[in-house]
Amino acid sequence: MAKIKQIKCIRTRHDGSWTIVKVITDQDGLYGIGSASDMYQPKAVVSVIEELLAPQLIGRDASQIEDIWQTMYTSGYWRNGSTLHTAMSGIDMALWDIKGKEAGMPVYQLLGGAVRSAVPIYGHANGHTYEELEEDVIRFKEQGYRIIRAQLGGYGGGGFVDGGVRSLFPPAKQFDEASYIRSIPDMFEKLRVRFGSELAFTHDVHEHLTPSGAVALSRELDPYQLFFLEDLLQVEHTEWYRRVRELSSTPQAIGELFVHPQEWLPLVQNRLIDFVRMRVSKAGGITPCRKIAAVCEAFGVRTAWQEGGENDPVNQLASAHLDMAIMSFGVQESNHFKAEEKEAFPGHAVLEGGYLHVNHQPGLGIDIDEEKAAKLLQGGAVSTSYHRPYILDRKPDGTLLRP
Numbered sequence: 110m111a112k113i114k115q116i117k118c119i120r121t122r123h124d125g126s127w128t129i130v131k132v133i134t135d136q137d138g139l140y141g142i143g144s145a146s147d148m149y150q151p152k153a154v155v156s157v158i159e160e161l162l163a164p165q166l167i168g169r170d171a172s173q174i175e176d177i178w179q180t181m182y183t184s185g186y187w188r189n190g191s192t193l194h195t196a197m198s199g200i201d202m203a204l205w206d207i208k209g210k211e212a213g214m215p216v217y218q219l220l221g222g223a224v225r226s227a228v229p230i231y232g233h234a235n236g237h238t239y240e241e242l243e244e245d246v247i248r249f250k251e252q253g254y255r256i257i258r259a260q261l262g263g264y265g266g267g268g269f270v271d272g273g274v275r276s277l278f279p280p281a282k283q284f285d286e287a288s289y290i291r292s293i294p295d296m297f298e299k300l301r302v303r304f305g306s307e308l309a310f311t312h313d314v315h316e317h318l319t320p321s322g323a324v325a326l327s328r329e330l331d332p333y334q335l336f337f338l339e340d341l342l343q344v345e346h347t348e349w350y351r352r353v354r355e356l357s358s359t360p361q362a363i364g365e366l367f368v369h370p371q372e373w374l375p376l377v378q379n380r381l382i383d384f385v386r387m388r389v390s391k392a393g394g395i396t397p398c399r400k401i402a403a404v405c406e407a408f409g410v411r412t413a414w415q416e417g418g419e420n421d422p423v424n425q426l427a428s429a430h431l432d433m434a435i436m437s438f439g440v441q442e443s444n445h446f447k448a449e450e451k452e453a454f455p456g457h458a459v460l461e462g463g464y465l466h467v468n469h470q471p472g473l474g475i476d477i478d479e480e481k482a483a484k485l486l487q488g489g490a491v492s493t494s495y496h497r498p499y500i501l502d503r504k505p506d507g508t509l510l511r512p
Contacts, residue, residue: 111136111171111207116163116200118145118155121453121482127421128154129477130199132207134171139210141171142477143202144390144424147195149499157196161185166200172211174204178396189369194393201394202427202473209472216427216473220399220434227464228432230443231256231311231336235263239299246300246308253462256309256336256440259300264315264512265502267292273505281503284510286322293326297333309336311362316340317502317510320349327357336440337362337384337413343511344372350381362386365415366512373401377410384439388415390424395431402435411439420444422454426475429458429465441465453481 111134119129126148133140147154162181169177181197182188209216217223232249234257236242242261249257261267268289269282293312300310312335318326323341330338337360342349344366353361362384367373368391376382385405389398402412412435414428425444432438443460451457456475459466468474502510 111139111211113166113169113171116158116166118158118199119477119479119482120151120155121477121485122421122450123485123487125486126151126419128199129421129423129482130158130203131477132171132200132203134207139207141203141206141208141210141472142423142475143199143204143206143394144421144427145195145199146390146419146421146424147192148419149497150192153192154195154199157185157192158199162196162200171204171207174201174208174396177201177204178393182393191368191391194368194391198390198392198394198424201396202390202423205395205427206472213471215467215469215471216395216430217433217467220395220431223433224436225433225438227466228429228438228441229256230254230441230460230463230465231258231309232443232463233258233260235260235266237262237266239296242296243300243303246304249463250304250308253464255307255463256311258311258313258339259296260313261292261296264313265289265317265510267296268317269502270505274507276503276507278503278507278509281501283505284317284502285505286318289317290322290326290329294329294333297330297335301333306334311336311339313339314341316343316366316512318342320346320352323349324352324356327353327359327361330359331357335359339363339386340365345511347372347376347381350376351379354381360384362413365417367392374404377405377408380408380410382410384411384413386413386415386442388417388420388424389428389431390420391415395427398431399435402431402437406435406437411437413439414441416442416444418444422446422451422457423473423475423477425465426456426458426467426473429467430473432465433467449481449485453478453485 115133128145232254234245360383364386
């Protein structure tokens with residue numbers, strides 16, 4: 110069996126926000142890659158990999174994926190944090206990549222084999238006005254998408270207002286809940302009049318609402334038969350999904366910020382949500398996500414692994430391999446990459462007509478061209494100060510909104 114010889118982190122993209130983990134074995138030419146990207150604290154993730162995880166794993170049998178995952182999970186004593194889980198994910202994906210290469214099979218075959226031919230995804234339509242949004246929906250429709258997320262000027266769009274009190278805090282967009290709850294049903298009324306029932310729509314609330322406001326919005330959206338309503342409630346307030354379920358038929362999706370098993374498990378067990386939306390590289394990798402998918406299947410809940418515009422081609426493909434093999438799959442979020450970014454990742458997933466296609470090569474089927482990846486970096490080097498906080502919105506009175 111191959112043993113782990115080296116674990117290295119490769120920072121890439123123009124801003125250095127992508128971190129690709131390369132696990133190199135003692136067998137000539139045998140290695141695997143995984144995603145450990147974090148837009149907001151990339152150096153912290155790299156430090157965990159290089160200073161905590163890698164020293165424990167050098168010399169380990171690369172085939173012992175489950176035991177290695179459990180070792181990493183408890184290696185810092187305190188667990189269930191986004192930084193640790195992202196670091197673990199990069200190594201976990203790389204180990205599955207290695208196992209697939211050794212077996213001569215794509216990862217989805219190791220997970221039980223294909224249950225679908227390709228992976229349906231949903232597009233991200235957006236516009237600062239309804240007219241711009243409609244044009245964007247038409248663009249996705251013409252490309253073959255049948256599930257489209259509709260946002261009116263980004264997260265919270267339709268609820269941003271001018272004015273408010275003189276701020277004591279850093280500048281931020283001002284979000285008014287009442288305006289939002291009026292605007293979004295009106296947006297979907299227009300979309301249904303224009304497109305009828307031929308398209309399925311989703312919408313991302315991004316946790317901007319109070320619990321009572323969230324319940325009210327979900328009820329207002331019932332007539333428009335959404336595919337799902339995403340992140341209606343803050344992760345601190347998920348118990349309110351009981352009230353949502355009692356009063357609304359709109360399907361619910363949540364999980365983008367989940368890093369602890371007690372966040373998603375009660376929601377699935379009690380059938381309070383319809384879709385689980387963790388990002389595979391934030392949940393700890395392929396190893397835990399295949400278990401999450403199995404639990405979801407038992408309770409009739411589907412997956413909708415989260416991507417996001419800052420995510421990388423390796424995580425996208427790892428998610429697609431899971432999708433290919435699980436019966437609890439619902440839909441995957443779309444992501445788009447520049448031509449030069451794709452060139453740095455030969456074997457990347459191919460997007461055609463609203464479907465994501467894996468290439469059926471052994472392992473994850475994707476590689477990294479380190480020379481081209483290095484050229485993606487703006488200025489040719491990673492900024493030593495690159496940590497950037499998430500941009501937050503506020504209420505008109507200045508109160509901070511949690512995403």
